[in-house]
Amino acid sequence: MYGANSLLEGLNPEQLRAVTLPNQSALILAGAGSGKTRVLTTRIAWLIQTGQVLPHGLLAVTFTNKAAREMLTRISALLPINTRGMWVGTFHGLCNRLLRAHFRDAGLPQTFQILDSADQLSLVKRLLKAMNVDDDKYPPKEVQYFINANKEAGRRASQVEIGTEFDGRLVELFTAYDAQCNREGVVDFAELLLRCFELLSRNEVLRAHYQRRFSHILVDEFQDTNRLQYRWLKTLAGQANAIFAVGDDDQSIYAFRGANTRNMAEFEREFARGQVIKLEQNYRSHGNILDAANALIRHNTARLGKNLWTAEGKGEALSYYEATSDAEEARFIVDEVRGLKREGVALTDVAILYRSNAQSRALEHALFTSGLSYRVYGGLRFFERQEIKHALAYLRLLANPEDDNALLRVINVPTRGIGARSLEQLQDVSRAQGVSLWQAACGTSLGGKAGAGVATFVRLVEQLKAGSEHLSLPQTVDHIIKASGLLAMYENDKDGQDRIDNLSELITAATVFAEDPVATLAMDEEGNVVVQENADPDGLVVLNNFLAHASLEAGEHQAGEGQDALQLMTVHSAKGLEFHTVFVTGLEEGLFPHENSLNDADGTEEERRLMYVALTRARRRLYLTAAQTRMLHGQMRYNIASRFIDEVPSELIRRLTPPPTFTRGGFAPSGNASPAPARGGFGSGPVTQPDPQSPWRIGQGVSHPKFGYGVIVSAEGRGDDARLQVNFREVGMKWLALQYAKLTPA
DNA sequence: ATTAGTGGTGTTTTT
DNA sequence: CACCACTAAT
Numbered sequence: 068m069y070g071a072n073s074l075l076e077g078l079n080p081e082q083l084r085a086v087t088l089p090n091q092s093a094l095i096l097a098g099a100g101s102g103k104t105r106v107l108t109t110r111i112a113w114l115i116q117t118g119q120v121l122p123h124g125l126l127a128v129t130f131t132n133k134a135a136r137e138m139l140t141r142i143s144a145l146l147p148i149n150t151r152g153m154w155v156g157t158f159h160g161l162c163n164r165l166l167r168a169h170f171r172d173a174g175l176p177q178t179f180q181i182l183d184s185a186d187q188l189s190l191v192k193r194l195l196k197a198m199n200v201d202d203d204k205y206p207p208k209e210v211q212y213f214i215n216a217n218k219e220a221g222r223r224a225s226q227v228e229i230g231t232e233f234d235g236r237l238v239e240l241f242t243a244y245d246a247q248c249n250r251e252g253v254v255d256f257a258e259l260l261l262r263c264f265e266l267l268s269r270n271e272v273l274r275a276h277y278q279r280r281f282s283h284i285l286v287d288e289f290q291d292t293n294r295l296q297y298r299w300l301k302t303l304a305g306q307a308n309a310i311f312a313v314g315d316d317d318q319s320i321y322a323f324r325g326a327n328t329r330n331m332a333e334f335e336r337e338f339a340r341g342q343v344i345k346l347e348q349n350y351r352s353h354g355n356i357l358d359a360a361n362a363l364i365r366h367n368t369a370r371l372g373k374n375l376w377t378a379e380g381k382g383e384a385l386s387y388y389e390a391t392s393d394a395e396e397a398r399f400i401v402d403e404v405r406g407l408k409r410e411g412v413a414l415t416d417v418a419i420l421y422r423s424n425a426q427s428r429a430l431e432h433a434l435f436t437s438g439l440s441y442r443v444y445g446g447l448r449f450f451e452r453q454e455i456k457h458a459l460a461y462l463r464l465l466a467n468p469e470d471d472n473a474l475l476r477v478i479n480v481p482t483r484g485i486g487a488r489s490l491e492q493l494q495d496v497s498r499a500q501g502v503s504l505w506q507a508a509c510g511t512s513l514g515g516k517a518g519a520g521v522a523t524f525v526r527l528v529e530q531l532k533a534g535s536e537h538l539s540l541p542q543t544v545d546h547i548i549k550a551s552g553l554l555a556m557y558e559n560d561k562d563g564q565d566r567i568d569n570l571s572e573l574i575t576a577a578t579v580f581a582e583d584p585v586a587t588l589a590m591d592e593e594g595n596v597v598v599q600e601n602a603d604p605d606g607l608v609v610l611n612n613f614l615a616h617a618s619l620e621a622g623e624h625q626a627g628e629g630q631d632a633l634q635l636m637t638v639h640s641a642k643g644l645e646f647h648t649v650f651v652t653g654l655e656e657g658l659f660p661h662e663n664s665l666n667d668a669d670g671t672e673e674e675r676r677l678m679y680v681a682l683t684r685a686r687r688r689l690y691l692t693a694a695q696t697r698m699l700h701g702q703m704r705y706n707i708a709s710r711f712i713d714e715v716p717s718e719l720i721r722r723l724t725p726p727p728t729f730t731r732g733g734f735a736p737s738g739n740a741s742p743a744p745a746r747g748g749f750g751s752g753p754v755t756q757p758d759p760q761s762p763w764r765i766g767q768g769v770s771h772p773k774f775g776y777g778v779i780v781s782a783e784g785r786g787d788d789a790r791l792q793v794n795f796r797e798v799g800m801k802w803l804a805l806q807y808a809k810l811t812p813a
Numbered sequence: 814a815t816t817a818g819t820g821g822t823g824t825t826t827t828t
Numbered sequence: 829c830a831c832c833a834c835t836a837a838t
């Protein structure tokens with residue numbers, strides 16, 4: 068067939084085999100830069116073009132919204148078809164869609180709202196307080212983690228095995244949490260998946276319907292699926308449908324949120340039955356970069372095994388620069404970027420990667436001073452800013468006034484005389500009568516000033532609701548921003564201009580969203596997408612979709628999209644992207660690999676995979692940088708170079724660093740804008756006095772008979788009580804009692 | 814009721 | 829350092 072041939076042109080034999088696989092499940096092990104997305108999109112186009120399936124019968128799942136958009140764009144480029152019938156989205160996005168279509172069967176109100184992590188945490192905190200739980204013993208974050216981990220494993224509170232009394236209490240909290248969510252009509256991220264999974268497993272009619280519909284299921288980044296997502300896919304596939312799963316176990320970097328690489332092995336056994344295709348030819352990077360990545364990842368034991376190769380030449384060597392401080396590291400990068408710019412490399416094609424968001428500060432500072440334009444991804448996302456969350460909370464109340472979280476967020480913003488005292492009264496009423504805070508606020512007449520404030524608020528929300536009837540979505544947003552008093556509040560604030568700008572940006576976002584036809588589409592009871600004529604007279608459906616969009620896609624939309632700017636982001640958010648030049652920064656023990664992950668082998672292997680992802684982002688030029696000292700938690704930390712540097716064969720690396728000068732011996736390094744005073748002894752806190760006699764200084768290299776080489780990072784106590792914190796190359800951070808440890812200066 | 818100020822505490826990565 | 833929770837002062 069002529070069309071199909073042109074579609075398949077230029078594929079290598081393995082890619083071709085994967086694309087044209089018969090209708091059966093298969094696992095595609097696709098290395099970094101091996102044309103994974105191309106295979107996925109071409110497969111979809113081929114299936115459609117050869118008449119094996121209509122767009123309607125396709126379901127494609129990704130992990131990020133960006134990946135989903137990319138996939139749709141590329142499919143449209145391959146085939147001149149309407150992609151609307153296809154379901155392409157993230158697990159969370161698709162589950163949201165299913166639950167909105169079948170909210171009754173799922174036991175949810177039509178206007179259910181989605182809690183993001185921060186919302187969830189505040190709900191947990193509220194619950195702990197209400198239930199009189201000691202939050203020292205049960206830190207809110209841990210309770211949150213407990214709930215999510217269980218949901219992601221597919222377990223309801225009633226299904227959690229209780230080992231200890233401690234667990235028992237956690238389960239009680241879990242139960243109470245879910246009850247509260249149900250009362251409020253809100254779902255968290257994990258609930259989105261679990262609820263949807265339960266809906267499909269329990270409702271035979273629905274399940275049969277979707278199984279009949281989606282004859283072809285494709286999954287991107289399969290290594291990132293958790294247990295629940297695996298079971299969700301399995302349920303949707305049923306006995307007859309094929310799952311085409313693409314993944315790379317070496318790029319699994321989300322174990323911390325439940326991703327489970329064992330899913331790949333299990334999938335191979337249960338579905339693919341040996342139908343595994345490896346894509347090992349890399350089209351992205353020059354040889355030296357690939358050799359470095361391959362050598363690094365070979366240090367991991369838990370691998371399915373794969374080795375990338377390229378037909379391209381070796382290219383440049385990698386560069387390694389060990390700066391004396393984080394500021395100096397940033398300065399080096401600025402210089403190099405200037406050079407690259409002169410060579411004609413576009414700034415958008417240059418990425419600066421780091422392990423944690425906090426590291427961007429020092430880099431931003433240097434870049435800002437240098438005048439180079441840059442763009443930071445991640446960090447504080449648009450929909451997570453407080454002014455945006457305030458505005459969204461008012462909108463949520465229009466859709467669903469039972470949403471206690473939303474009510475609490477804005478009941479006194481701007482201030483209207485409702486303090487802790489009145490809130491307590493309100494919460495007492497709500498608890499006693501088993502009603503939402505909103506109902507409590509409407510129903511009761513609290514005495515005195517408190518009552519007046521609450522009544523004002525209730526009237527305000529009712530006015531907002533009445534006032535936005537028959538308004539379009541952007542008009543509604545505009546209206547509530549003004550009528551709620553938010554705008555006036557920020558106008559009175561002398562540094563409120565940025566927030567006002569963001570609020571008007573929110574109106575723009577609503578305008579854009581409302582223009583997108585998908586927003587105004589809905590589904591009939593069978594899950595078929597239908598165009599709505601007058602089905603949404605009060606705009607509630609669009610509003611709900613917009614609010615869901617805000618939770619699920621916290622902030623891809625950021626200013627400065629089109630400009631030629633340097634790209635700053637964490638390694639995690641760089642996955643799937645590629646650049647001409649990549650700087651991998653902060654390569655220090657304790658930072659990358661991160662100290663919290665050094666306790667177990669699994670954690671270290673995940674860090675190494677993360678490093679592998681970082682290295683394989685580069686096409687032509689790759690810089691590795693580290694800093695001997697770094698400001699962290701407001702104090703200076705002294706680090707040794709990351710083990711990952713040593714895991715790259717030294718013949719691939721060109722070392723640019725001049726020999727260290729006077730960085731050892733307790734002096735702050737040169738080139739630092741705010742040099743710390745020389746430190747004579749242990750530590751720097753007021754508790755510990757420097758001891759000029761002592762041979763031990765912060766930053767001093769030491770060796771230990773058992774732990775090997777390390778660097779003194781901090782210290783406390785004096786004399787016999789003195790304890791040193793040492794960052795060891797092999798075993799990480801340790802506290803040692805100076806009196807007993809056999810340390811020698813190195 | 815609200816604000817300003819204090820002290821203690823903790824910090825990876827994200828849909 | 830930055831964020832919180834709590835206290836003292838307005």
